[in-house]
Amino acid sequence: MKKKTQTFILKQPVYIISSASLAGKKEGVGPLKGYFDRIAENDTMGENTFEKAEREMFYQTASAAVRKADKKFDEIDFMLSGDLTNQIVSSSYCASAVKVPFVGIYSACATFAGTLGLASSLISGNLIDTCLCVSGSHFSTAERQYRYPLEFGNQRQTYSQWTVTGVGACVLSSIGKGVKITKVCFGKVIDFGVKDIANMGAAMAPAAMDTLCAFFNDTNTKPDDYDVIATGDLGKLGSDILIDLMKEKGFELGQNYIDCGNMVYSSMEDCMQGGSGAGCSALVFNSYFIKKLKEKRFKKMLLVSTGALMSTTTNQQGETIPCTAHLVEVNND
Amino acid sequence: MKKKTQTFILKQPVYIISSASLAGKKEGVGPLKGYFDRIAENDTMGENTFEKAEREMFYQTASAAVRKADKKFDEIDFMLSGDLTNQIVSSSYCASAVKVPFVGIYSACATFAGTLGLASSLISGNLIDTCLCVSGSHFSTAERQYRYPLEFGNQRQTYSQWTVTGVGACVLSSIGKGVKITKVCFGKVIDFGVKDIANMGAAMAPAAMDTLCAFFNDTNTKPDDYDVIATGDLGKLGSDILIDLMKEKGFELGQNYIDCGNMVYSSMEDCMQGGSGAGCSALVFNSYFIKKLKEKRFKKMLLVSTGALMSTTTNQQGETIPCTAHLVEVNND
Numbered sequence: 001m002k003k004k005t006q007t008f009i010l011k012q013p014v015y016i017i018s019s020a021s022l023a024g025k026k027e028g029v030g031p032l033k034g035y036f037d038r039i040a041e042n043d044t045m046g047e048n049t050f051e052k053a054e055r056e057m058f059y060q061t062a063s064a065a066v067r068k069a070d071k072k073f074d075e076i077d078f079m080l081s082g083d084l085t086n087q088i089v090s091s092s093y094c095a096s097a098v099k100v101p102f103v104g105i106y107s108a109c110a111t112f113a114g115t116l117g118l119a120s121s122l123i124s125g126n127l128i129d130t131c132l133c134v135s136g137s138h139f140s141t142a143e144r145q146y147r148y149p150l151e152f153g154n155q156r157q158t159y160s161q162w163t164v165t166g167v168g169a170c171v172l173s174s175i176g177k178g179v180k181i182t183k184v185c186f187g188k189v190i191d192f193g194v195k196d197i198a199n200m201g202a203a204m205a206p207a208a209m210d211t212l213c214a215f216f217n218d219t220n221t222k223p224d225d226y227d228v229i230a231t232g233d234l235g236k237l238g239s240d241i242l243i244d245l246m247k248e249k250g251f252e253l254g255q256n257y258i259d260c261g262n263m264v265y266s267s268m269e270d271c272m273q274g275g276s277g278a279g280c281s282a283l284v285f286n287s288y289f290i291k292k293l294k295e296k297r298f299k300k301m302l303l304v305s306t307g308a309l310m311s312t313t314t315n316q317q318g319e320t321i322p323c324t325a326h327l328v329e330v331n332n333d
Numbered sequence: 334m335k336k337k338t339q340t341f342i343l344k345q346p347v348y349i350i351s352s353a354s355l356a357g358k359k360e361g362v363g364p365l366k367g368y369f370d371r372i373a374e375n376d377t378m379g380e381n382t383f384e385k386a387e388r389e390m391f392y393q394t395a396s397a398a399v400r401k402a403d404k405k406f407d408e409i410d411f412m413l414s415g416d417l418t419n420q421i422v423s424s425s426y427c428a429s430a431v432k433v434p435f436v437g438i439y440s441a442c443a444t445f446a447g448t449l450g451l452a453s454s455l456i457s458g459n460l461i462d463t464c465l466c467v468s469g470s471h472f473s474t475a476e477r478q479y480r481y482p483l484e485f486g487n488q489r490q491t492y493s494q495w496t497v498t499g500v501g502a503c504v505l506s507s508i509g510k511g512v513k514i515t516k517v518c519f520g521k522v523i524d525f526g527v528k529d530i531a532n533m534g535a536a537m538a539p540a541a542m543d544t545l546c547a548f549f550n551d552t553n554t555k556p557d558d559y560d561v562i563a564t565g566d567l568g569k570l571g572s573d574i575l576i577d578l579m580k581e582k583g584f585e586l587g588q589n590y591i592d593c594g595n596m597v598y599s600s601m602e603d604c605m606q607g608g609s610g611a612g613c614s615a616l617v618f619n620s621y622f623i624k625k626l627k628e629k630r631f632k633k634m635l636l637v638s639t640g641a642l643m644s645t646t647t648n649q650q651g652e653t654i655p656c657t658a659h660l661v662e663v664n665n666d
Binding site: 099101126129309312324 | 450
């Protein structure tokens with residue numbers, strides 16, 4: 001038996017028939033404010049805990065994506081979702097309300113491309129016809145779970161990032177037209193020995209490099225073949241590291257390279273290296289990129305969501321940070 | 334477009350070409366002691382934290398499954414794994430050592446059947462040829478993460494369960510003979526309003542019922558058609574509840590029904606309702622059941638891993654427990 005390549009070339013394209021985005025208040029005043037479906041008035045969504053607020057954002061965004069696909073929940077075959085909360089409870093409680101067969105995914109901030117990759121594989125393999133993909137994060141739940149109590153008001157390192165409050169969701173289908181997923185490349189787990197959990201960009205860049213190189217080699221393509229290559233949340237420092245790493249491997253990331261984390265906040269804010277979180281690439285893809293793809297402003301895109309797979313326990317026990325990056329090729333040509 | 338059924342009937346059977354099991358010390362003196370590949374001498378595996386011990390158990394079991402398949406890691410196309418630690422770090426650090434494309438799954442104690450379901454779908458859909466599936470848990474990491482510090486020595490409720498220390502792993506392939514997966518049914522998330530995290534059996538039984546009924550209705554089968562139907566970790570109380578719930582739906586679970594959680598400990602021990610955890614059904618399936626299937630003692634089996642999807646945060650915030658159950662049909666006929 002021949003080993004398959006790391007890249008899955010889908011036998012039939014899988015269409016993104018709808019997408020929805022809900023941004024937090026801070027994200028809603030950033031450079032992408034004109035692209036979001038909805039901007040939350042505040043980060044509590046009228047709930048009494050941030051965790052309930054995050055869950056409500058998941059449900060509202062999932063509902064909007066299904067509604068925009070002109071479907072009801074019971075017309076959806078499958079749901080894949082993930083987030084950053086312990087035991088991915090935002091996704092599971094959302095799935096409890098949505099009531100379709102569901103598997104939770106954990107790839108940290110690489111989750112969104114992970115859901116797209118698995119969903120389009122299952123659709124292309126003719127196991128399901130439609131799948132709801134959801135990913136998101138909330139600054140306040142992530143900050144108090146991974147770092148410090150919000151009330152502590154800790155100082156941030158200059159190389160830190162800001163967890164995006166926002167959710168992106170989309171419905172994939174075997175039948176459609178326009179924007180479609182054509183190839184998928186799931187990442188290996190790469191650990192370059194970075195231990196500083198504030199420096200996620202540096203930890204994740206080697207994983208992004210590994211997946212991108214595997215994809216280009218598998219498909220005999222190069223960065224120039226794409227109108228846009230977007231990583232998930234490497235931030236400014238991480239993006240610079242990726243550009244250098246790719247150059248060493250013989251691939252030039254040029255003007256077509258961008259990072260979702262660098263797009264979501266204005267530079268004058270306190271977000272240091274930019275946005276991060278399972279909501280980062282999900283929010284930016286389901287607002288800005290999906291619009292540009294529909295308008296054929298971009299015809300060929302690679303989305304490479306990046307994730308750092310540590311926990312507070314492993315960090316406190318002095319472990320390094322294993323990272324991954326999942327890639328999907330999205331076309332509208 | 335017609336909605337597909339909840340049950341996936343695989344176009345081609347997917348073979349379980351190898352399996353491996355590593356049990357903790359307590360599990361290694363239970364009724365199944367003769368079936369495990371390996372029994373750990375102690376629960377620390379020579380490491381200085383229980384978390385590192387759990388990770389080592391994952392790696393050793395994954396390695397054993399690949400070795401028993403007469404393969405090397407780089408001959409494996411894909412890996413799916415999950416566990417109970419926050420951010421499923423046991424799986425991610427194991428994947429970092431295994432170095433094959435990897436997606437982490439979180440379905441709590443339903444994880445093992447979830448990995449089998451996704452892996453066999455991807456193989457049947459011709460996206461990959463081979464997949465490594467891993468799931469496990471460790472009493473000491475789970476207890477201190479979900480409940481109390483081990484040193485506290487809390488009293489256990491009579492309806493509580495004991496998290497299994499153990500890992501099960503297997504390699505699935507498109508090519509093989511003998512034991513094979515032929516159908517898959519992923520669960521919806523079902524919440525019957527149980528809030529007591531000690532009473533997992535009662536919380537999970539309705540999810541097991543929901544998936545079993547969906548499967549029997551989709552495939553026009555009944556419990557009698559199977560030599561054995563094994564739920565993951567409902568425990569004694571949860572199993573009794575499931576039998577009652579199924580009876581109400583018109584399905585009689587008879588002598589062929591068993592629960593992995595009820596099989597793993599001797600009744601005189603302090604495990605109350607039996608075993609639980611992401612390692613429970615993984616360990617029992619990859620030891621006892623796989624042997625009985627190979628010997629054709631059982632020719633047709635349903636494995637229904639059950640999972641409770643809450644976190645300590647949702648519990649402390651007074652939420653109910655959403656649950657799920659994933660099912661795979663395994664044959665050797």
